[in-house]
Amino acid sequence: ELGGVKISKDEIVRDDPTNNIPDTIFAKLGMQLHRRSQHPLGILKNAIYDYFDTNYPDKFDKFDDLCPIVSVRQNFDEVLVPADHVSRSYNDTYYVDSQTVLRCHTSAHQAELLRNGHTHFLVTGDVYRRDSIDATHYPVFHQMEGVRVFAPNDWEGSGTDATSHAAEDLKKCLEGLARHLFGGVEMRWVDTYFPFTNPSFELEIYFQNEWMEVLGCGVTEQEILKRSGRTDNVAWAFGLGLERLAMILFDIPDIRLFWSTDERFTSQFSSGRLGLKFKPFSKYPPCYKDMSFWISDSFTENNLCEVVRGIAGDLAEEVKLIDNFTNKKGMTSHCYRIAYRSMERSLTDEEINDLQWKVREQVESKLKVVLR
Numbered sequence: 551e552l553g554g555v556k557i558s559k560d561e562i563v564r565d566d567p568t569n570n571i572p573d574t575i576f577a578k579l580g581m582q583l584h585r586r587s588q589h590p591l592g593i594l595k596n597a598i599y600d601y602f603d604t605n606y607p608d609k610f611d612k613f614d615d616l617c618p619i620v621s622v623r624q625n626f627d628e629v630l631v632p633a634d635h636v637s638r639s640y641n642d643t644y645y646v647d648s649q650t651v652l653r654c655h656t657s658a659h660q661a662e663l664l665r666n667g668h669t670h671f672l673v674t675g676d677v678y679r680r681d682s683i684d685a686t687h688y689p690v691f692h693q694m695e696g697v698r699v700f701a702p703n704d705w706e707g708s709g710t711d712a713t714s715h716a717a718e719d720l721k722k723c724l725e726g727l728a729r730h731l732f733g734g735v736e737m738r739w740v741d742t743y744f745p746f747t748n749p750s751f752e753l754e755i756y757f758q759n760e761w762m763e764v765l766g767c768g769v770t771e772q773e774i775l776k777r778s779g780r781t782d783n784v785a786w787a788f789g790l791g792l793e794r795l796a797m798i799l800f801d802i803p804d805i806r807l808f809w810s811t812d813e814r815f816t817s818q819f820s821s822g823r824l825g826l827k828f829k830p831f832s833k834y835p836p837c838y839k840d841m842s843f844w845i846s847d848s849f850t851e852n853n854l855c856e857v858v859r860g861i862a863g864d865l866a867e868e869v870k871l872i873d874n875f876t877n878k879k880g881m882t883s884h885c886y887r888i889a890y891r892s893m894e895r896s897l898t899d900e901e902i903n904d905l906q907w908k909v910r911e912q913v914e915s916k917l918k919v920v921l922r
């Protein structure tokens with residue numbers, strides 16, 4: 551069963567020539583970590599629900615079981631993503647077939663819920679993106695979308711125009727949420743662009759010596775409201791990255807841990823409550839392997855990362871470009887450093903050499919590059 555739509559995995563056609571979903575990703579469909587009350591993502595979801603229930607009693611409709619397989623129309627067209635936007639590419643998004651994708655954001659459900667008459671809602675779910683490999687990126691992660699629609703009498707008499715009213719309310723709401731979750735943390739707003747909001751903002755929180763983006767938000771584009779029959783309204787929307795918030799909240803150092811079945815991880819969250827800090831069982835050493843090759847025009851880092859993950863799975867901790875040059879003949883060479891590390895045990899040299907050899911083989915055969 552996959553979310554609201556009851557389909558079994560074997561009913562999903564996977565032999566479409568445009569399908570770019572590897573087995574490792576396919577295997578994650580239906581896991582729904584956000585619905586486990588003793589998992590950090592489920593605990594966080596419930597804590598956010600508490601915030602909304604306290605501040606807006608009985609207002610927000612909650613969805614956490616909508617099917618992650620959506621149409622290109624839902625994922626992109628209905629939220630005004632331009633036809634030539636990079637996020638639509640096969641390099642960035644997992645396609646089931648040319649008209650169907652694994653949602654790359656929970657915004658894929660905005661338009662339909664608005665059309666169905668919802669004015670206050672939260673949508674939580676697993677989302678999928680082809681991406682790089684490091685401590686804060688994983689090709690499957692979880693988001694919570696929030697949308698609030700205002701009627702004219704909400705802003706009339708407030709002394710500000712509709713858009714400013716919505717933007718101010720949005721920032722207040724999310725700052726309140728951050729305080730509810732974290733107490734005091736260092737945070738900052740950054741102006742940004744999304745096709746579906748204007749103005750648009752990101753909230754960043756200081757964590758592990760860096761500013762980390764934890765959510766995107768903004769005032770909903772009027773066109774989206776118009777198409778849902780709400781010309782006279784304004785709305786705000788946000789999309790929270792649940793893993794990133796949970797990493798800060800529970801001190802979880804690496805995004806792969808959310809998928810761990812090691813009971814030294816899972817047992818730490820069995821109370822189902824906030825307020826605990828994750829205690830790493832021990833730091834196992836990373837092992838670094840470098841690999842250099844001449845790239846071809848079609849080479850992309852996301853494709854490389856997918857090869858690495860296909861072989862090493864969650865043992866791949868980071869893939870980083872450490873050298874890049876073009877010679878006199880115009881050939882470009884990249885050197886990548888791959889960090890292998892298990893969160894759960896020490897790896898043997900033999901095991902890592904074996905992985906690295908397989909990676910080298912497949913990089914050469916699948917990515918049309920020439921190893922050096």
Ligand code: PHE
Pocket residue numbers: 654655656657695744746747765766767768787788789790
């Ligand atoms: N969908 C955006 C993302 O995934 C986040 C977002 C949601 C931004 C709603 C604005 C409004 O990055």
